Amino acid sequence: MPGDSSIEPLLEVRNLHMQFPIRRGAFRRTVGVVKAVNDVSFHIRPGETLSLVGESGCGKTTTGRCIVRVYEPTSGQILYKAEEQERIDLAELDNRDLRPFRREIRMIFQDPFSSLNPRLSILQVVGESLKVNRVASGSELEGRVASLLKRVGLRPEYIRRYPHAFSGGERQRIGIARALALNPRLIVADEAVSALDVSVQAQILNLLQDLQEELNLTYLFIAHDLSVVEHISHRVAVMYVGKIVELAATEDLFTNPLHPYTEALLSAVPKPDPRLRNKGVRIRLEGEVADPSNPPSGCYFHPRCPYAEERCRHEEPAVRKIEGDRWVACHFAEELDLRGFEAIG
Amino acid sequence: MQPTHTRLDDPAKTDNQTLLDVKDLKTHFFTDEGVVKAVDGVNLSLKRGETLCVVGESGCGKSVTARSILRIVPSPGQIVSGEINFRQRDGEAIDLARMNPKGREIRKIRGGEISMIFQEPMSSLSPVHTIGSQIMEAILLHLPVSRQEARKRAVSMLDLVGIPRPSEQLEAYSFELSGGMRQRAMIAIALACEPQLLIADEPTTALDVTTQANILDLIRDLQQDSGMSVLFITHDLGVVAEIADEVVVMYLGRDVESGDVDSIFHDAKHPYTRALLQSIPRYDSRENRRLYSIKGTVPHPFARPDGCPFHPRCDDFIAERCDSIDPPRHKLSQSHSVRCLLYSAADEAPSKKGALS
Amino acid sequence: MTAAAYPPTGDGASASARVHAETRIVVANQWQLIWWKFRKHRLAMLAGAVTILLYVVALFAEFVAPYSAGTYSAQHTFLPPQSINLLQWTEAGWRFYPHVYGHKVQIDQESFKRTYIVDETIIYPVGLFVRGEEYKLWGLFTLDVHLIGAAQFGDPVHLIGTDRLGRDVLSRTIYGTRVSMSVGLVGVGLSLLLGVILGGISGYYGGLIDNLIQRAIEILRSLPTIPLWMGLSAAIPLTWPPVRVYFAITVLLSLIGWTTLAREVRGRFLSLKTEDFVIAARLDGVREMQIILRHMVPSMTSHIIASVTLAIPGMILAETALSFLGIGLRPPVVSWGVLLQEAQNVRSIATAPWLLFPGLAVVLAVLAMNFLGDGLRDAADPYQT
Incomplete structure (x- = not known):
């Protein structure tokens, strides 16, 4: 999906595939593959927040992990534009060549408990990247970690404490401080607020937005909670069984979805207002999410789609560009009149 | 499905309408490090056929409250005081808090009169027994029927909760089902004996949003058909707005505010309830990109603040009152009460507006 | 929380x-x-104290034991245990005077069997820190002080009795502690080395090498251990000096012992590799070796210590079993198994049941280490709720 905006994208993902082999038996023979990410393309412009949404197993986390190169993608390109450099394909680099880019592309994890090594103090956790990249050491390191803690709203006196002394929200702040340590440009936030209580979630969302403004950060925000996504993102990509089914500006996607799956997702979100109960039309999906190791023919969504027709069963819809900056993978995107958030709400 | 707020003046009649009445329940955990007051004075009351949502953030004691009712509080937790009055099918009211948690009486209640479903169905379903045999076991335990009839009933239960091909799925094991189907199977087991009360402890938290919508619909439909009451434990205010008739908001083991769902969402009084409502991202908050956030964090269970438990984080904190006086329950109307000193001084009602109005 | x-x-x-x-x-x-x-964990604390005590005894065996392991006395064969009397009656009243009574020998005229009859007229005073046989502690210091023993050098004081050569059972058991407890340590140490290296490789790299190591472990574990040990120890040349036999036996024991540890280590590595904090360290730019040493190994050391503690009693039992069967350590090495071999026949158990005393020591050591290991295992992950 080429960038059509005048600004050059910071990151462009082209035809990304990530397959995991399924191994069985004593000799671990490969008996099949899970197509966790299946031909995914998108781009992120500097300073924007792009969200990947979808239900569990849709490949959003795997996509994020390919970009930070926890995984080595099966195929496809991850083009990153570093400052004053040509675009470079991260998918091709090995661990050594990735090092400079690991400083600029950082990750925030979902689970604030498992993502911090309980055996290291906050100074060691947050300062690790500064230390291994020889940016700072000794008292300078301490000073930098302290100011990072202050930046994310923690008291710098906490520097010698261990993670077990902190609550979930505070740990997530520590995780954010770690991500900020090396002045990153792109942050992949993988369900960064999903494990948090609503009041803590609000604190962290505010913090992320403040940091974005202040440091001109670019976010790839991976989430399953549509209200959170609606709140934080500029553009949203909806994923279903390893594929992007729709990508649009947040406002457009929520008010006027073009893919039936997006419509169903929006309809399923509980509205925090009892007066909206039983108003509008409910769309309830039948059946189960398709198995990514054995997806259905044609459009992956057709067995559950209320608008499916014969064509959907045979022909796989390509991701098409529709009006401006909107992309959708549905044969009938133009014909269907789907309901957005407001219409349902 | 709007709640029927029958304002009954005849106390006897009101009494008969009330299925469950929890009064000043305290459940404490006696650990080596000290006493954790997980539930510290909770009041709630649930009428027949209604859905009561207990909402609060993690650690507020909502789950322990639910478990206290069924007397399945894990050790070293104990009900210290309070009443759990439950009206049995035969009309007799009993206090569950006084029962022996291992006794025959409470076992008859569990599954027969009160059933429970949990957040993670995998851990509450047996992996070595088929779904069918688990439903049949529940039926045979509580109802005087033959195996043949129990089996028939199991099939119809699976059908009722929307599991496709029920007579085949009777032979399925829990790990062969998807998360949503597992939750349906657990609901089938819970409802097999037509309980008067279903306690649902975060039943949709682990599910995807589309599956959650289906399960919520299912619980609502089943409730409409059977007339059972539902005690729904959740942290998700969206879910509360979808299914609750009455709401109890909990903070640090206390019911800080309770009322009908409309009052809670549109006329919230307690600063904590208001703060919670303002911190959820919602569609109309888009203009104002900053979310309201409660300052500070939930205090450590050993360091409960004196006075109102919320006072260190409260914006409307009144010095020398909130930090010393334990706010009593103040009835604002027939169906709405709040524990906050801003309102107990009834003469000067604060001019604060509700979160949404 | x-x-x-x-x-x-x-x-x-x-x-x-x-x-x-x-x-x-x-x-x-x-x-x-x-x-x-x-x-x-009260019980584990107690077990820990007992374990430490056992190792202290092993370390200072020469000092703790009243006699050396080889001291014999032809006049006092199969002497039964003597009980200590703390007080003595004199004209002035009771006084504190720890002592044991002597024995008169009676020989049955028909069977020529020697029986000992307690003779309360013979009094051997007993004391702490008494002078006795000279010994060299750790081969360095020549001393003659013993923790407990006859107050007058030469008095026959045998608190747990003597064996068929008149050797002091208590002293021999104390010397046996040294060998038996260290067989466990050395054996487990070797297993640990093999287990951590092979398990680590297996877990960290995975793939073919993992496959090979795992299959090797399965084969080793499917072999019946006792016959294998018997076969292998039968292959140890009889002409070898006792020290070399001792090492051969420990190597033998650890040959099987490492498999359990390797599995443990591999499992830990596999689960740690996908932990978020390990991934985070990789994204921080930490090098592979540093990730292993700084993030992965510390996360499992406590577990390894716990499983090592649980593995030692197995080694102790294995050594005891082998020596008891006569295919492990052999006299003049003194270990609990070797001592128990003395108590192998019915006659000696009937006439001298005190020869089973080293068995009590085995039970005590094994129980203590098991309880200690259980406690350590429970405490090993303090971050779980």
């Missing part, structure tokens, strides 16, 4: 103690948390 363990604060109610505890806990590292959690 964020922290699993809190330091006990005595009365547990006072607010200042609580605050103090909280400030202490927030900066507590892994080992402090483990210690706090372990400390609450």
